[in-house]
Amino acid sequence: MPMGVKHYFRDGREHKGKYHKMPNGQLHSGAGHSASSKRLFHYGQLSKKAQAKARTDWKK
Secondary structure, eight states: OOTTOOEEOTTSOEEOSOEEEOTTSOEEESSSOOTTOOEEBOGGGSOHHHHHHHHHHHTO
16 A cells, blocks of 8 residues: 555544455455454545545644
8 A cells, every 4th residue: 555545434534543455455444354344445435525524634
């Protein structure tokens, strides 16, 4: 993964922890897969509502 690329949960919250790549190419939270792993997204993959939330977090 390129350094400095932010990853987000579906609702627009930024993920700041470890992540792993699934065989299908999707990113998930956590160093390894578990039942609590959540799918991660890049900013451009988020809905408009989630992008708006992500932008508000940039100002913090």
